[in-house]
Structures are given as C-alpha cells and as structure tokens.
Amino acid sequence: MKKFEEKTTHTEKIYDGNVVKLQVDDVTLPDGNTSKRELIKHSGAVGIIPVTKDNKIVFVEQYRKPLEKSLVEIPAGKLEKEEEPVVTARRELEEETGYTVTEPMEFITSFYTSPGFADEIMYLYLAENLEPMENPAAGDEDEFIELIELTLEEAKQYAQELRIHDAKTNYAILYLEMLERM
C-alpha cells in the first residue's frame, strides 16, 4: 500500500554503524509541501519463545545500554545478511540458551518495532520441547547473559515489576496466556 506516499527528493546519509544506519530524507508530502524524515535502517531481528518440557519459559537477562539497566527478555538476535529468519532463530536459541529443538519452530507473527522512525522488523517463533545441547556454541563475545526459567505466572509477575518490559517479550507473555485459554 502506497497511500499518502512521501516522495524522496534528497537523502543525507548520516551514519553507517554495525547495528543501525541513520539517514535524513527530504520528502514531498501528498499536498505538495515538504518535510524531513529521520530514518533508522536495521537488518531486522528474531525473537524466540523457548518452552521446556516441564512448561517453563526460558528468558535471558542482559544489560541494555540504551536503558542503562538490565532487562529479562526472550532470546533474540539480529538477522545476518541473506539469512532466513528461522535459521537465525535456531542459532540464537542455541547460542543464548544452550537448548535446541528437534521439531521445527512455529512461526507466530512478525511486526515492525517502531515504524515511525525505524525499519526494524521482528520475527517471532515458538520453540517447544526444548532439548539441552551437549556442546552449545558460544554466543557473541561482547554479550553477557544469564538464563532465567520461569512459569507463565512468574513471568507475568516479572512484567508487573518491569523486569520484563519490552515489546517482543510482553507480546510473548500475552501470546502464551492466550494459548492457555484456548
């Protein structure tokens, strides 16, 4: 859908980093006026809802520099170039939790995290019947994480306390709650 399309007349590239790129576009609006749009480019990401055989959800706690605090989240990671999201999802599950799955993961949904200024898309998967790995691969060397296994009730309590407090993880909890009621 291209309703109310904003045509780019000029692009200023501001920054090209490892995680984000930033550019500012001059645009022509539907009424002919002009404006500027600040745009963050991101490669996209996956999130995985890992559920153990005894029905615990596996979360990771890590420091989030933009917030200057740590959060408890479902495992997640950036898409590598040309990589299928489901492949990224399995790798991130294994690296971050040391669990794997033999059955395929179930695709749940995808969404843009912040479409007003960023093109980041998040693909969410459900990984059930987790199997512990014998030799899990190491994750990113600048990533420090701690595993936390919680029941759904405990996870809802963490969300109440704002220790769980991000879009993909809040969505995951609501999704699991819905599954329970179906």
Place this chain on the structure above:
Amino acid sequence: MKKFEEKTTHTEKIYDGNVVKLQVDDVTLPDGNTSKRELIKHSGAVGIIPVTKDNKIVFVEQYRKPLEKSLVEIPAGKLEKEEEPVVTARRELEEETGYTVTEPMEFITSFYTSPGFADEIMYLYLAENLEPMENPAAGDEDEFIELIELTLEEAKQYAQELRIHDAKTNYAILYLEMLERM
C-alpha cells in the same frame, strides 16, 4: 537492575534530530574488555486502543517512510517534554480520530520497543465509549492519515494480510482478543 553493567568511557554524539538522537558509546564490559554501543535516544510514545460504542476499533492508516509503504495502526504519538503519557494519549486520540472520551482512559501496559539500540518506551491505553467531537483539533500539518473502523475479526484479517504489522497494534489486537475470552 544493573546486572552486567557496561560502563561508558566515552560518548560520541553523532546526530540530534527532531525525532531521534544518535550517539556511540565506548563501554567497558563486565570482563574488562571494551566494545561500542550505538544508541538511539527517543522521547517515548503513546498508543491508544480506541473502541466505539458499537465495538469497532478505530485505526489510522498512514505512510511510514522507513518502510516505504502505508500501515494501518492504532493512533499513536510522541511524548512532548515533561508531558504525562495519559495527556499525550488523549491529545493524540482527539487529533487523529476526532473522538474523545469522558471517562479516564485505562492504562494497559508499557514496553520498550527495541531495547537493543533504542530507549523508546511505548505507553498503551484503552479508550472505550468514544464520543465524536464537534470541533476536533487539527493534527500535525505533515501528517496525512485516514481513519478505518474495524471489528476485531476484521482487524485480525488485516494483520493476516500484513496491512496491520507493527508491535503496538499487533499487541493491541492480541489484548482485545484476550479480553473477549475472559
């Protein structure tokens, strides 16, 4: 929580815009090694789930420049400095939809949209029993939006078709579905 805190040793300010700021921090990791963190600063935002007296949800369709397409979303907007989120929520509801509420809006939840690189937080409200306004205030002059009122079933169909495809709106639909089952 400060688990695995990353201490900033240097901050490079890259960009200071109307919507986002970008900085790159040099950090010392828990093991003493160093890394860089690309950080987007954002003022935060609200999203409103507006429900009419005949149980339709009011969405807005608008062009999202980062995606180069239009999306159907719940009404939303950026927090102004020092403004309480519930005040922003009422203003955005009125400006974007021409509806208001006499009862207080119900706070549902908040979440960080993309805590890996951005500090944006989203506050979500439920606005029920909408009343049409006689003289709705005008919205931002560079914002072109179209109202779409949908039943929950129709909204789920829009999400299937990826016309609804962002975190706050997908969350809103799941939330309303949950309410129906309670």
